[in-house]
Amino acid sequence: MTEATPASRWLKSTAWLADHLGDANLVVVDGSYYLTTQNRDAKAEYAKAHIPGAVFFDINAIADTETDLPHMLPGADAFGKAVGTLGIAETDTIVVYDGSGLYSAPRVWWTFRIFGAKNVFILDGGLPAWTAEKRPTEAGEVKRASRTFKAQLDTGAVAMVTDVQLALNDGSTQLVDARSAGRFAGKEAEPRKGLRSGHMPGALNLPFTEIVENGRLASRDTIAAxxxxxxVDTDKPIITTCGSGVTAVVLALGLDAIGKGPARIYDGSWTEWGGRPDLPVVKD
Structure with a gap:
């Protein structure tokens, strides 16, 4: 059976990973994360079963601890120290996966890349694809020897609230929201308490699920359509946003797959915007 070529250059197949698991410079990272409404415990699931040798990247812990916003990017020094402790250097080949197939792994992939790692990939189909093929898993926590990760943040890849305000005011950049149509329209409650429903005036809506099929990135034709x-005019600048800066990266990955972008990620996303009474919100 011939394997289909993944839609993105940043995706590695389960067969490729199985062949390279023993490579000295390869690090496998479980980047699973779930909303509380999903009733799943990423860390507990990792401890129960993960790809052999994988370390767990906790996006809520490797984050800016000075803000109330969830899993905001940490500073370069803090990131370098945290992932160095996990046994990862910026020169390693890093393969990230998650327990949903394609949900939080792109966020972790993007984070490693914007802090200076070059060879970072996402496992095509994630842990569900790996286990469906009856490939091996192991339990417990993996402890790798500490490494030095020389981190330097690419600030141009990240959009702050002021960038979003400017984009909406002058129309220079499109805001594309990866949340569901119901949340975008303000017809569904937000999963985080205290947030207003709706969207930013002038934002466009493309639920990330529209470009994910069976836990995998959809075909290039499907993404473009x-x-x-x-x-969305994919030839013009784009900032992607979502609930908390996670699935916004799925859209950025999709844009890259069709040769567009790079998109900037609004790190605070709706958790910041919807939680600030001074920022405008509209409903459909």
Whole structure:
């Protein structure tokens, strides 16, 4: 059986990973994360079963601890220290996966990349694909020897609230929201308490699920059609946003797959915007 070529250059197949698991410079990272509404415990699931040798990247712990916003990017020094402790250097080949297939792994992939790692990939189909093929897993926590990760943040890859305000005011950059249509329209409650429902005035909506099929990134044709249907001009600058800066990266990955971008990620996303009474919100 011939394997289909992944839609993105940043995706590695389960077969490739199985062949390279023993490589000295390869690090496998479990980047699973779930909303509280999903009733799943990422760390507990990792401890129960993970790809052999994988370390757990906790996006809530490797984050800016000075803010109330969830899993915001930490500073370069803090990131370098945290992932160095996990046994990862910026020169390693890093393969990230998650327990959903394609949900939080792109966020972790993007984070490693913007802090200076070059050879970072996402496991195509994630842990569900790996286990469906009856490939081996192990339990417990993996402890790797500490490494030095020389971190330097690419600030141009990250959008702050002021960048979003400017983009909405002057129309220079499109805001594309990866949340569900119901949340975007303000017809569904936000999973985080205290947040207003709706969206930023002028934002476009492309639920990330429109470009994910069975836990995998959809075909390039499907991705291109989804962006077009959402009214996005992929030749113009884009900032992607979502609930808390996680699935916004799925859209950025999709844009890269069709040769567009790079998109900037609004790190605070709706948790910041919807939680600030001074920022405008509209409903459909």
């Amino acid at each position: 989804a962006f077009a249907k959402a009214g």
